[in-house]
Amino acid sequence: MSDLSWVSETQEMADRIRVRGFDYVMRNNGGYLSQICSSAELFALMYGRVMKLGKSDAPMIPKPFTGVPSHSNTEFFNGGAYNGPVGPEYDRFLFSPAHYALVLYVALIEAGRMSAEGLEAFNTDGSTVELIGAEHSPGIETTTGSLAQALSQAGGIALARRLRKEQGRVWVMMSDGEFQEGQTWEAVQALVHYKLDNVGVYVDVNRQQCDGAMNDVMQIGDLAGKLNAFGARAFDVDGHDLEALNAPAELQPDGRPLFVLANTDPARGVPRLLNNAPVLHYLRFKSEAEKQAYQQDYQQMAEGVAL
């Protein structure tokens, strides 16, 4: 029997991600709550179990913004430092849907890579803890808020690492909406062509996007079937079942890029969100009464979860 104590530990981490994220949305009078609900287990698993990352030397409370990358800016800070040092043995993390930034920041806190106080700067002027982060934001190594660019970037990093015969893998977190973009399929095609099995992708398949349910906006159909037809190695799993989420990452790479399709509930832990269906992308309170109801949901969720 393998030791499964990691499962309960990682579930506790996921619970804390969900509670802390919910708390933040309440204190900010709205936010990207659905993404927190759907992807808490996914982030907990990646940071808590899957990714082989070194210790972060980045400041626990993120420093203020020091400017964009340029020929003259010698002070530029890359947020990838929160994922530990770059080295042949370490994994890398590329974060594709930058709209999930809050979930990532909370995951960094729960992974001990950022302090809870660091989140106070979220979406405040002059801070790097931005609403939709870029590569100066904690945990974000490459700029990806224009969706579907991270997978290609990951391919280039993975190709370079393979040329140098490095052991570390390149992990990408994606959202399912990004599979509407042509670039994603160009990237899958190239990953397969170059047999980049050092790339692993976790996808939050919550079937939601900005305008509403993906099936109404633009259906993507059988994602696993399409990816496998491209020559990738795709697995459909329950995105709230940590053992199922973890299993594909334990497999020996076999020449194919790995895709773990985490089928998730966009209202996991906060069923009230479904009242907003089909548009779950961003929560705005329509009345004080509605906000109070969410506040009660939060309190109920937070009971017994020690942050």
Place this chain on the structure above:
Amino acid sequence: MSKPAVRNNLVVRPHVENFIEWSIDKPEVVVMTADLTNSCEVGKWRDTYPDRYFSMGMAEQNMMGFASGMAREGFVPYIHTFAVFIYRRPYDQLAMSIAYPNLNVKFMAFLPGVVTPGGVTHQAIEDIAIMRATPNMTILDTADATEVESVLDVAHSINGPVYVRMLRGEMPRLFDTPMEFNKARVLQQGKDVLVLTSGVMTEEAIRATNALESKGVSIKHLHISTLKPFTDPAVLEALKDVKHGVITLENHSIIGGLGSAVSELMTDNNIAKPLVRLGLKDTYAHGASYQYLIKEYNLNAISLVRAVESLLDIKTNLTEADLIEARTDDVTGDSKAEAL
């Protein structure tokens, strides 16, 4: 270094061998193409360095991302494709994955302006405008075999993205000294009219400037190979010193290219003198020969003569026959374009 072949005073495909030899001691250099390998003269490079060559298929958006990732890991990708497939189709990827992080990717952009009969889809007529507006980007333009050869050192010396307007096939050798970064070449020293040209337009201007001198028009001719940054003090001095006015001639739209850069420099420095911008007048072009197109759009040597006449309000009585003979490309020759 092995010398490229010369035919009818034209150098044949200088990039092919030069790029191979230049790359020998630069293991960090990799090449990416999007199904235009021989069309961009890197087929032999691929065969020489197969481990450093990456075919990315007809998928330019993804190619930008792969180049970005390789650059982050310390490689220097030299993307070889047609200019239009660098700055038009995958612009968001170029801007967000490469230019924003100031990554060391070199864009070897073939078929600048109207040098190709490939028509609107293949003619990069607004690339300089778009690349000038892109922060962190450096822009270089090549005019002859010497610049096609020496632009590699200039591009490589810059730690950041560089967009290079490249020439292929047969081309003249106008210069015997290498391209220098952000430094205009003085091709003629005069005082009445300042003519600034870039890329293949410089060859056209050279056809006219001697004839104009013979008619008593004193011309200062500067050849510009660095379009961004555009901060060469010698250019500013020339703008200040010239007596009657300035003419720019470019293989590009008059919006956003050399003419605009000169205009901005004059405005920023309170230089109030007449400026005539020759180039494509806010129009797309179409598929036809280079000679036909530069005549149709008034980009050729005689157009420069007429612009000088208009600027100075004179008549030189110069005709096409008085100018240095235009070279005609052998469109069926074996050194001409691969498939477009």
